[in-house]
Amino acid sequence: MPNALELTGIRKSFDGFAALTDAHFEARWGEVHALLGENGAGKSSLMNIAAGLYAPEAGRLLVDDNVVRFAGPRDAARHRIGMVHQHFKLVRPFTVAQNILLTAPVPAEFQSHGERLREISRDIRNKASELGFEIDPSKRIDALSIAEQQRVEILKVLLAGARILILDEPTAVLTDQEAARLLQTVQGLARGGSAVVLVTHKMADVKTYADRVTVMRGGRTVATLEPGATSVAELVKLTVGESIATQGFQAAKSPRGPVRLTVRSLRSAASPEGRRVLDGVELELHAGEIYGLAGVGGNGQGELAGAIMGLPDAGGALEGEIHLSGHGDLKAMSAPERRNVGIAAIPADRYGLALAGGLSVAENYAIGRVHTGRYGPAWHLRRGRIQDDTQEAVRAFDVLGVRSVAQKAALLSGGNAQKLVLAREFGKAPSLVLAHSPSRGLDVRASAEVHARLRAARDGGAAVLLISEDLDEVLQLADRVGVMTRGRIAGEFAQPADRQAIGQAMVDHG
Incomplete structure (x- = not known):
């Protein structure tokens, strides 16, 4: 044949x-x-x-x-x-x-x-x-x-x-x-x-x-x-080319801190049929912990991530509260203001929302800090400083395949593109990290590196919200696990979590 x-x-x-x-x-x-x-x-x-x-x-x-x-x-x-x-x-x-x-x-x-x-x-x-x-x-x-x-x-x-x-x-x-x-x-x-x-x-x-x-x-x-x-x-x-051990769940090195993020009664606008993509989300996230949000796709995870990031199409007009400790309701803040208060975002769609493939590696790195004035006014950027900062970040985060920071970001492999996103988002120690499917499509080595960065952020005192439809990833990283279905969190599980119980919760309510 x-x-x-x-x-x-x-x-x-x-x-x-x-x-x-x-x-x-x-x-x-x-x-x-x-x-x-x-x-x-x-x-x-x-x-x-x-x-x-x-x-x-x-x-x-x-x-x-x-x-x-x-x-x-x-x-x-x-x-x-x-x-x-x-x-x-x-x-x-x-x-x-x-x-x-x-x-x-x-x-x-x-x-x-x-x-x-x-x-x-x-x-x-x-x-x-x-x-x-x-x-x-x-x-x-x-x-x-x-x-x-x-x-x-x-x-x-x-x-x-x-x-x-x-x-x-x-x-x-x-x-x-x-x-x-x-x-x-x-x-x-x-x-x-x-x-x-x-x-x-x-x-x-x-x-x-x-x-x-x-x-x-x-x-x-x-x-x-x-x-x-x-x-x-x-x-x-x-x-x-070498054996990499798959790591299981690793608890935080220190007790979790106070509540950093509070989501209360978060609802999106109702559709003509009366359905809400977000329908009463209740969530508390502490400093020094990773909260893993599992669930079947299409149950509001993406809209919740967009609401926290400040995307304009995150389910339409929002009711309820997204409170960041010391800064009030995030809904009143623009996206640049959210960055200024220490929110780092790793979107699920790295090429659609995190990187501009047609721009250079340096431009993709610098765009996260242009609004701070570090590189001068937007009409006269300090290109030398941008190049130096990008080269340092590429070395620190081991972004491979960068022959020049002037090359297009689209030429990077998926794992290295994700490491560039991490280098930009973790350039300053964040207080809140939103990571949506951070290892999607990555190989064993790249996934391990991404996971290590998230654990390091948690152990450094950041509050990390991990949204992932890969249950293995959630169970490896999360200190607490929530199941999101029909626009709300239907249940929470402490580690060590029962995989079958989580899977059943996703099926029962999905």
């Missing part, structure tokens, strides 16, 4: 940097093939070549054992290849149905736009039901949580007819139950004759669901092997 997809001897450079030097990969029909590697190992670059987004400088690409050349993603789609990217390719002001209509095959018979949209909506509901998703085809993308947007991306490629599916970190923002359901569905698609490439950093997913695994490091293919015959420790060592 022919291979579904094969890449051999692939080379690719960006801005003089060799992202792929000798990469090989093959996926067979009927299998789930996992692709492992650190951030920056070349996994996404290799899969972007398979999806038609990049053209290789050397090497061959084969589909069904036939050599192909793609002029773009449409060519790849014609060969029934679909990729769900880690950073979504959705038009935010459009509805779910409109986004999927953009990539849907053209019908043989003439249909009006309205007829086609209704047909697409029916297809979405049917496929979503088959996958166990709950998706409203008429809802705008910018009103969906990150987890819901990911589900839309998966529906989009399947409804476009893909039989070779490339999934980049598909379970990064899903709960345990959702992830298991999705991967079981993906496994079923493979057993039905499709080929699935699973780009992931979750070793448990590889061991449980993958038939084979390929490991990449430094732009090269290191090994292809069977997960069942390989230990997790061996996979980690192949991935990062």
Whole structure:
């Protein structure tokens, strides 16, 4: 039987940097093939070549054992290849149905736009039901949580007819139950004759669901092997070049301090149907603790984060109180004022909300401090000081891949982009840290570094609010765990927390 997809001897450079030097990969029909590697190992670059987004400088690409050349993603789609990217390719002001209509095959018979949209909506509901998703085809993308947007991306490629599916970190923002359901569905698609490439950093997913695994490091293919015959420790060592122990929960070094943040009766404006995205949130966060907020995506976590950060679209007009000790109600403060009182924010969407990919590393670092006057007036910035500060921060936070602070931030891998965000946000010791899915899409090493920074902030006296749909991350970091459902906190758990009880609370109320 022919291979579904094969890449051999692939080379690719960006801005003089060799992202792929000798990469090989093959996926067979009927299998789930996992692709492992650190951030920056070349996994996404290799899969972007398979999806038609990049053209290789050397090497061959084969589909069904036939050599192909793609002029773009449409060519790849014609060969029934679909990729769900880690950073979504959705038009935010459009509805779910409109986004999927953009990539849907053209019908043989003439249909009006309205007829086609209704047909697409029916297809979405049917496929979503088959996958166990709950998706409203008429809802705008910018009103969906990150987890819901990911589900839309998966529906989009399947409804476009893909039989070779490339999934980049598909379970990064899903709960345990959702992830298991999705991967079981993906496994079923493979057993039905499709080929699935699973780009992931979750070793448990590889061991449980993958038939084979390929490991990449430094732009090269290191090994292809069977997960069942390989230990997790061996996979980690192949991935990062050394063994990194996965740390469990580590309690704070000192007793927690006084209440730093108080959220009382926080409600967003009601929709025409009477639903509130935030519906009476009650929360107390102490200095010197990490409070982990778990929950199924779409239950108000993103809106709560936006309300604390001061984003204008955080659920509309807000009732209730967000009180920061010594500074009063945050709702009355602008975003720059919130930064001035020591609030650091690590948003879930690092490229959409934390970084401007088209600007330089130095500009992305400096923008967090321009309002303080450190770099002079906005019309005559002190570029030398910006460069010096950025270079020092890049060294201190070990941001790799920065050949010059003048290079675009978009050229950084996911882990190093996140470390740049941390360098900026932790440039001054914060009193309150809001971290939303801080290790989403990061490898073992980068995740460990991010977690270490959050623990250090807590041990330095900061109050840390961790919002994450990765229950492993919450249980590793949080001193207390809250479950958020239907716009409110439905329960709290002290450490050591019962994983099953937390998961049940999320399911019972989600």
